[in-house]
Amino acid sequence: METSSPLLRLADITKRFPGTVANDGVSVDFHAGEVHALLGENGAGKTTLMNILYGVHPPDAGQLFWEGRPVRIGSPAQALRRGIALVPQHPLLVERHTVAENLVLGLPGGFFLSRRRLLARLRERLAGHPLQVDLEARVDRLSAGEKQRLEILRALLRGSRVLILDEPTSVLTPQEVAPLFAQLAQLKAQGLAILFISHKLDEVLAHADRITVLRGGKKVGALAAREATQAGLVRLMLGREVAPRPALAPPQPGVRLEVKGLEVRSGRGLPAVKRASFHVAPGEIVGIAGVAGSGQRELVEALTGLRPFQGQLTLNGQSLAGLSPARLFSLGVAHVPEERAAGTVPALSVAENLALRTYDTALRQGPWLVPARLEREAVEPLRAYQVSPPQPRTPLRLLSGGNIQRVVLARELAGAPQLLIAVHPTYGVDVGATEHVHRLLIQRAQAGLSVVLVTEDLDELMALSHRVAALYQGELRGPYPVGEVSLERLGRMMTGAGEDAA
């Protein structure tokens, strides 16, 4: 496993941003043939460290060593030439082209080959390779997992020796996770150094050889995975223990949201949700599972006023047909979207993003009052949701991913909504903040909030929901009381395999 000298060494790396020391004297060794996990709370400095390795930011102090020799990596292009590749969460692929064409984009001279020769050459190079993809498939038809595999292959064809993956499983369906790690294990056996960032401790413990933990920009732990425990890692990451999750209270009587015979079409005009019917009581959390592309997106868009639908949708008996997202929000429908970028304006300040839903009301008080007032009003939610940095004036784009998610949650829950449509609410959010979000949802439900929780994290779904349903090819199965649904039954519901009876 570990060779004597590291392939890549970060020595005493410091990187400052205005008001923050994102990396504070961090030293890490990456060895060939090793999977290395980088852990830490949101804002701990993981992405910054990865960006330094990949040449996105120059460090303010410290040095990188490649096979023992000092190197400077001034840009991603230089990183790639050196043999360091980054697999982003959302791959940058040419969607309308084939897999083969996308693979060739990264190869020297590949652009000029004829289609036939190109396919032949790629087939030859990929014969017996642990990662297999259909070379002639069009990229826009691939699942998130297949796109990720394509990005990894692209990196390998360029001869990369260090592979950096930023939260690689967050975009995958539960079924795609095990194959990814199996493939990474094969690449490791071939001598690659693999670095991945993750918030999921179970996958880190199962698949990493070595773990580095960052907190507040500093390295607070470096250990072999076989010596690590879940509780120990949480303590290192947070500097404290995580409190147990409170129990769900039973829902209240009555119906808050009623969905009857709902039909929603996809962007291509195809039926995406087929005659779905369910209801959510006050104080009830209904979880909806389903692999990507099963209709969840369209269901959520119909529930939040973003997509027209047929059938009935009522909130406290009032029809929601034809209402805009803003009107729905004023009626008490809040939305934590799948893509947090969709719910924010990155160039605006944190305070302005917190006020996006209520800007009109604020403006009525006189435009000159607005900035100061918004900043004043932002102080409390920033504290309550532990947003870092807690400065209202910071442009949102400078916050780490998990901190942006906290801002979205703080805004959506601020107006005491009646119904929350939450999609992957803890996506990219660290252990401490996940606990905070779970606790918050449970407490809000106790106080009467109804929640439709759409998530691919099945543990989260089972832990937070009173009833669970699954969408499979647009058909809703359930909801059934959570106590009657085993993980295995849920899997059957999600894949349409046979009967979904208990």
Ligand SMILES: Nc1ncnc2c1ncn2[C@@H]1O[C@H](COP(=O)(O)OP(=O)(O)OP(=O)(O)O)[C@@H](O)[C@H]1O
């Ligand atoms: N370009 C930038 N300008 C100013 N501050 C930045 C910039 N990039 C990152 N930061 C700050 O540096 C700190 C570390 O951020 P980083 O994105 O590295 O954290 P992270 O550990 O990857 O978090 P997450 O898990 O939420 O993605 C944060 O406080 C962040 O706000």
